[in-house]
Amino acid sequence: MKRLARWYGANPLHLLALLGCFALAGYASAQLVKSHPLAVAVWFLGAVVGHDLLLLPLYSIADRSALAAIRDRSPRLPAVPWINYLRVPAGLSGLLLLIWFPLILRLGTDYHASTTLSPDPFLWHWLAVTGALFLLSAAMLALRLRRAPHPTASPSTASRGGKNRHNPAGAPRPAPPPATREPPRTARQDADETAPVRPLPARPGADETDTDDHGADSAKRNPPTRSQAASPGDEGERPAAGRPSSMGQEPHDP
């Protein structure tokens, strides 16, 4: 018995539960595939492939591209976690499209014939809701920016931060709260400027990358978790894990 369990790889109860599952699922699928076995199987498989290998990669790539594109373009980004002000309205709008695309794209040909309702408004409604979501998000970001401390002095200094290496206090800044232990902003920009080609560090700000010593520095001060401890510097590209997100110098709450 023990040997069998070892060969199987789990408790015999595990086997029993799974066999029960397959019995019930098999019984149901025997009815399910009665009329169009191949088409039903294609739908089932298509459901998994469509989600796991199409939808999810698509929105992940969109998310990372947004992060990367804006990070590389604008060194003058505000020091607040702006990505979520883009991510949330885009995600919600995408969710509505995902659910209601047959109506929005007028795929159900009988809709008007059977309900006498117009198939026209759905596209406009979706666009209007999308617009409203982005507007609302923009308004909230604007409010946030007003409250946030202003970014570094002049844009030119910030964008050419490389020359400012030894003058980290290029502009008066509010003192960071004790929770966020940041290297001074210009130094971080330096790091970014000197390493322009980086594989997508999924970070909100343009200026949020760390050199190794910063990472080590922060790791020293923030006791690392097991996973961090296990993998310091395993990849040069890796920004220091677990360091407080440096988005701005104020504690924030998305």
Added chain:
Amino acid sequence: MTNARRSRRRSVLRSLVRRAARRLDRLRRGLVSSSRAAGRRVRQWLDRLPRPDELPGPFRRSFWRSPIRGPWLTSVLGLVLLPGILVVFATGLLSYAAYNPDLSYLNDLTPGKGWLGFYLFSWPTDPAWLYRLNQGVHVTLGLMLVPILLAKLWSVLPKLFEWPPVRNPAHALERLSLFLLVGGAVFEFATGIVNVQQWYVFPGSFYTLHFYGGWVFVAALVVHTGLKTPTVIRALRHGGLLRELRTDTAHTRPEPSDAEGLVSPAPAAPTISRRGALAFAGAGSLLVLVLSAGQSIGGPLRRTAVLAPHGQDTGSGPLDFQINVTAAQASIKAAETGASWRLTLGRTGADPGTPVSLTRAELLAMPLHTARLSINCVEGWSTGGQSWTGVRLRDLARLAGADRPASLLVESLERGGAFRHAVLSPAQIMDPSSLLALHVNGSDLSPDHGYPARVIVPAAPGVHNTKWVTRLTFGS
């Protein structure tokens, strides 16, 4: 019996037992060595597989960078999703029961159901809002679970690219059950969502697919829940539910690496906290609720359902309420519903008698009753309460000579479609609000609302309120 004989017999027995034991032992050893050999072969095969760090893309664990992925987030999403799905499953089974499938094969849209279509009770007519609530919850909650399901699937995606793909038989079976779980979930949500939008792209009858697909999904879900409960308890005990919910992005840390392989070995810095991710999914649910519940609630709130199929305002006239099949679509000709139209009342049984034929004027001369009822579709929308006036079904039963009818077969002028007929239960026939309606909101029925006469029964699924009725046959 002498002692010598007894001892001889004993020794023979003993030798037999010994021989059997030896044989068993040899057999066992053979089995063990062959299973060991098989195990060795499997291990050799596994050793020949490339190691995870030599693999391309998603098979490399460091490919997955999100610092919030881990057992905690997956567990919380699972805990939100599970009760929601159980409610949707229960309301789905109740909706199946609402068709009274045991009454007649005509009512059962899931033929060959066997044990799965077990049927516990006759669907009640009181409270009248029962089916409206049931379907409103089934469809709206189902839609609201979409963002939670997406988040849950996102949180476990690295598991799809586990390496080695199969570690042992237990792992292989569990992964197969996960295929049923994910396939079943997406299949159920997808068929339901396209069906309410009348985009009939699925292969076969919606009822059959959605019903059996639901059982496949739930079979896998029950096992998954059972197998993962310890993981959930461990994750929440370790991460602390409230502690993590109080943590903002700046203080969000990756979880310690886990046996499940969800935690990234090379996490990026967080761009959103775990509670932020949960709020994101929750905001999706809330948005879907706000933009679709109006079609079930009706009244002035209907217009808030701007993306739902029955969220459009139809006007304020007596006949301006939602429909789902027009007379033109059902090929109902004006000649059939004009002066020549007759309602035929019949009964089955040992003495069927002669059927009674009634004109519309004769029906209008009978005692008329008014009931305020809504039509509630399986697709989740409702017409909202309308004032229906007509003859009680129980009066028509008496007229047909069936004082205690066991069933009522309602037939429509429609020529095709699964709902050109329906069979009603005794409770539905005898309810004082169950009518053969001739008027609605003080006006004659319109062709699209079922002129010359339609059935209206409290708490019945919308399609059992048959339009363009031509014959009523009471069973005895």
